[in-house]
Amino acid sequence: MTSTNDASINSTPASGATSYVLVLNCGSSSLKFAVIDASTGEQPLSGMAERLGSDDAEIVFKQNGAKQTQALTPHTHKSALQALVTYLLGYPALVQSLTAIGHRVVHGGEHFREAILIDSLSQQRIADCSNLAPLHNPANLLGIEAAQEAFPQLPQVAVFDTAFHQQMPDYAYLYPLPYEYYRDLGVRRYGFHGTSCRYVTAEAARLLNKPAAELKLIIAHLGNGASLTAVKHGHSVDTTMGLTPLEGVVHGTRCGSIDPGIIAYLAHRLNKSTDEIDAILWKKSGLLGLSGLSNDCRTIEEAAANGHEQAQLTLEIYAYRLAKAVGELMIPLGRLDALVFTGGIGENSSLIRARTLDWLGFLGLQLDSEANEQCIRGKAGKISQNGHAAAWVIPTNEELMIARDSVALAAAAQGEQA
Structure with missing residues (x-):
């Protein structure tokens, strides 16, 4: 080779x-x-x-x-x-x-x-x-x-991945820890999936026929790693992932947000090091840990349809925690123009979308079941009935966003050299 x-x-x-x-x-x-x-x-x-x-x-x-x-x-x-x-x-x-x-x-x-x-x-x-x-x-x-x-x-x-979230206000990104941990060690919320959020924000503006500067969105990027981001007037104002991609909603193999006291408790009870517990939180938790089956949502949905009770509970926990995160991210937005599902699960799991919207009726989000079933395999579309807010599926394209950034910066550098 x-x-x-x-x-x-x-x-x-x-x-x-x-x-x-x-x-x-x-x-x-x-x-x-x-x-x-x-x-x-x-x-x-x-x-x-x-x-x-x-x-x-x-x-x-x-x-x-x-x-x-x-x-x-x-x-x-x-x-x-x-x-x-x-x-x-x-x-x-x-x-x-x-x-x-x-x-x-x-x-x-x-x-x-x-x-x-x-x-x-x-x-x-x-x-x-x-x-x-x-x-x-x-x-x-x-x-x-x-x-x-x-x-x-x-x-x-x-x-x-973190750049899109760098305009978050300090009250959103700081943790309630001794301030010197932020000052000296950089401990703060950074957020991830930012390139996906930038692309989806632009696509949402196009599909809703409104400037991004006028929109208030919650973008749910759901894949093996999952995060939700509140986008206000084109900028990230809060997001569920934190210092690392471990925090937030349920992931494929990562736990998401848990009581931090669990780490010391498990280390003591299981006689494991913090590194060993950390590996469990990253690689053996989330959908995989809850279901005992897989980190692949498709496998869990199939098992749930066949009566597997633990798989059914796993999907309910997943949707419930998504809905809770949407509610929390309403605080910096005040109103919601669109909840956007993207990423592998967000774009293809009509079941997860439906169950999440079931919890969010108080926001005026009512599922259009037929539209929801049609929005799979890369198809964008509105999946909610007409109301105060809308739910959409918008496929992401991080690679295209990276290509566009690369062309723009290469052209600017060439212009400076000319």
Whole structure:
């Protein structure tokens, strides 16, 4: 396999050719990638490397409706990135059309309020935030470093999950802890899924035919990680995730908000270290822990339909906690123009949406059952009856948002150099 050191690519787009952005999303055990036309959203190449770190790690390339799967040895992020570069080398015209590399970076701390062109200083600051996101930022840096080696002539852009929430007021992001923990250690609410929220906010404004500056939204990004965000006049004013993506509503394998006293209680009763308890909260809780079956909502819904009582209870807890979070986020908004469901569960689980709205009738949200059943597999639409507030399904597209940011910053940098 060609290494990234050997596979350095001179990527100057041909005159008049379509310009694409390579978007990289390095997770703790995965790598998502896509080559995207930022103006149209077209993706001539996409794919994912999964189960990195395990013996069955593999990478899947999707191109022109066809799939190609390749086992990865060694089972590392670097191996996956090398496989991607090697694959791209087989398509020189596509490589020549690349104008930038866009990287999803999970945690930007208080350093970054918007997307940035990556330089040595910003790269060090991303590394400094690794203590806030130890599962994600080191993986994000691997993607950045590999892309810099493979594409040395291309602008590298970092787009931060936390950036959209950096305008939250201090009374929303500070925890009731000794103030020096915030001042000296950066302990505060940061929030995540910000790139998704930015995209969905713009789409909601378009679909509701109102400027984002006039809207008050609650965006429920529901996937294996789940968060709700209150968006007022185009800006995040509060969100359910906190210092880390562990806080908030029920996640796939993460517990969400719990009494912090539980940590010491379990450590004592189970004779486990705080690190061991932390691993349980991150990897063995949420939908997986409650159901005892899976972190996949589809599996739990199927079991519930077949009479599995624990699965039924799991879904009720999930919907109830979502509805509670909506109620809390009404406080900074005052009124609600739209509750928007997005993410894998939000876009595809008509059952979760219906059960959540059942709890929210007091807000004037009444389900349109037929519309709700139709809004799956990427279809946007209003799923509530006419009333004071509306519920919508709006598919997110974080990769397109990253591509757009990358094109804009690359063009600005080119203009400055001209």
